[in-house]
Amino acid sequence: MSFEVARTASVPPDRLAGWVERFSNRHGTVSIECEPDAVLLHAEDGAQARLVNRWQPLPSGPVTIPEVVAHLTRPRTVGLLLVRRGADAVGVADGGELVAHRVSRHYVQGRTKAGGWSQQRYARRRQNQARTAYQQAADDAFEVIVPQLPTLSALVTGGDRQGLAEVLADRRLEALARLPQRHPVLPVPDARLAVLTDAVAAARAIPIELNAEAVTG
Structure with missing residues (x-):
C-alpha cells in the first residue's frame, strides 16, 4: 500500500x-x-x-x-566504492566501523574554451586522464574490496555514475558488481576519507x- x-x-x-x-x-x-x-x-x-x-x-x-x-x-559487512574523476575512495565497513580503506587522487584537466584542433587534442588528453583515473579506482577496488567478497552483504556506491559504470566494467570486478546494490548512488562531492566514513553512516x-x-x- x-x-x-x-x-x-x-x-x-x-x-x-x-x-x-x-x-x-x-x-x-x-x-x-x-x-x-x-x-x-x-x-x-x-x-x-x-x-x-x-x-x-x-x-x-x-x-x-x-x-x-x-x-x-x-550489523552487516559492506563494500564501499566512491568514484569521482579527481579521486576514488574504496573501503569495507563492518557494521559502523571502516575496517579497510584506500583513497587515491587523480589528475584530470578541467574543460577548456579553446576551439579547433587544440580543443580536440585537449579533449583526447582529458579522456585519457579520466580513463587512467578509473583504472586506478578499479585497481583499488580489486585490492581492497574483492578479497573481502565472501563476507559482503552489499555494495554501496557514490559519486559519478559514468565513472562507477566504467570501474565496475573491469573484468576483475565482475563478482563485486553482482553484489546487491539496493542503496541509491550517494551524491558525494569528492572522494575523501571523511566522505567515505560518512558513507558508512549513510548506508546504515x-x-x-x-x-x-x-x-x-
Whole structure:
C-alpha cells in the first residue's frame, strides 16, 4: 500500500527502536505490512510510516516490530566504492566501523574554451586522464574490496555514475558488481576519507517516509 509522502526522515540504527516506540505512543496501536523493499507501519489514528529496507527481504509470514527493527539494524559487512574523476575512495565497513580503506587522487584537466584542433587534442588528453583515473579506482577496488567478497552483504556506491559504470566494467570486478546494490548512488562531492566514513553512516541509516497524519499528529 502506498501513500503520499509528506516528509522523509533518516534514522541511525541505534535510534530506530526508540523512534518506532515514540511513533506508537503518539499515534496508537500499530499494525505491520511487509513489502520486499519496505515495512509499512499503520497506526490507528491514520498515521503511516514506511521504513525502507535496503537489505534482503524479510522472511515471509507474520513478523513483529522487534523482528523488523532487528532486521533493519543488524550489523552487516559492506563494500564501499566512491568514484569521482579527481579521486576514488574504496573501503569495507563492518557494521559502523571502516575496517579497510584506500583513497587515491587523480589528475584530470578541467574543460577548456579553446576551439579547433587544440580543443580536440585537449579533449583526447582529458579522456585519457579520466580513463587512467578509473583504472586506478578499479585497481583499488580489486585490492581492497574483492578479497573481502565472501563476507559482503552489499555494495554501496557514490559519486559519478559514468565513472562507477566504467570501474565496475573491469573484468576483475565482475563478482563485486553482482553484489546487491539496493542503496541509491550517494551524491558525494569528492572522494575523501571523511566522505567515505560518512558513507558508512549513510548506508546504515534507515529512511522513513511519513504521511501527513504522521507529521502533524
